[in-house]
Amino acid sequence: MRPFKYSASTTINSAAQLLSANPNARILAGGTNILDLMKEDVERPDELVDINRLNLSVVKPITEGVNKGGISIGGLGKNAETANHPLIRQNFPLLTQAILAGASAQIRNMATNGGNLNQRTRCPYFYEVSMPCNKREPGTGCGAREGINRMHAIFGWSESCVAVHPSDMCVALAALDAVVKVQGSSGKVRSIPFAEYHRLPGEMPEKDNTLQHGEVVTSIEIPKNNFASKSYYLKVRDRASYAFALVSVAAAIEMNGSGIKQAWLALGGVAHKPWRAFEAERFLAGKAATADNFRQAAEMEMKQAKALEHNGFKIELGTRAIVLALTRAMNGGTA
Template structure:
């Protein structure tokens, strides 16, 4: 491993200045993703700027009823927070669906959102991967891997986005708060945080070098109280999603007044399913309509034989999740 310097600043301004002023510097939080990449030689920073000493670990209810979650709050603490658990169960469930208790005790909110793909080719330095080494090719696309994305892929990259939490946050329209080296803050909807790979798959997000996530805000969204995250993986725990769904519904009798849906495990980014939502809005809450909504969203899916299983799997998962949610009292 290449030697690096380590700093643990106490203020956001100092942390941002350290990274923004050095192209070889990176932020580190829980380290559960970054340290694996250091050991594999996927990243070779000269300076690690530890953000866990910053005053960013609080969770507060905002005057409008939304919730502001600090960037360094640990995944375990966030999942257990009573306001998050009761008013946004989809967020709490997505956190608990990820990794293991030990990892969730270390991992932070922002680190989870910015973790990198688990595509086996990205993680294997002996293979071609445009995300790891731009211009080297994409072995996942060429070898028709069963792990590849069926939505949002390009010829350069079909690596699936890994975060369970990001899928839930997309469904409830969360906003990411970011600060840069000039002291400017900007607010980015989570649905706009991630980039489709196109010809630049090495860029996962719209963040610039040195931009620090300081918080994520959940909007006041009463319908989020009826929400759920369901993940299908090779194992019931400690495995990444083959597919997942995050759903919130607002019912008017036996009709759907409004629905929020996002898919995980399917795409190169967390995938907000707006076409499916449009099919459900005002429609009867029946399994047939739920299936029609899934089919509409997946009409643009591009599959090869190895990953085609994802389409029926996510359709069935969405139907089952919506049915369960709508049957709740």
């Protein structure tokens, strides 16, 4: 690990100012991702700004504004504490299931909500500094595109990058229409709809999200919904624990009598960002909640997929995963 300066902040403004003053500074919160990247010489910050003294870990109901009736979770709240909070388990079980499907218990006890949003890809070409990677070192090429790309993207990838976003929590937040609150050195709070927070790679894969340097994630707001009892998070992976998704699905359904009023679907393990399945959602609106309709919706969404040499199996896997997740959501979130 290379030498670095350590700075600690007690206010959001001071943290944002320290970050803004140094383009090569990074935030230190739970440290479960940034420290690994520094040890591997993938990230080389010359300053870490510790924000753990900030009061940003509260889970609380939202009592005013457009998301009144929803819930706010602090950017520094631990993943484990968030997943197991009574308000989350009761009103947003989809988020609880997604968080508990990720990483290990030890990591969830340390990792923060804001850090989960901003974690970097686990593409092995990104971590292997001897290999070309436009995300790690822009302009060097993408080793994964013509390499071993079994775990890589089937949606939204570009010639510059085929990496996928690794988070489970973010897939659920995408389906839940969350809003990310961030604050910079000016003190102004900015609201970013979750669908706009993460980026597709395009020609700038080094940029994972739309967060500006110097901004701190203060909270994540989740609007009230009517589908808590009909939601499910499905994660398909190579082994039962501590593995990243081949394909994951966050599914939720709100019924109107015998028909689907609206469905919410987001996929993980398939794109540079949590992939919101808008085509499938539009198809399901007003339809009966049948296996045939679930299959048609899944196939419609998967028509947009473009496989690489080694990950064509993800298209059929994703189709089946969508059907299964919707079926389990309709069954009250049970397996």
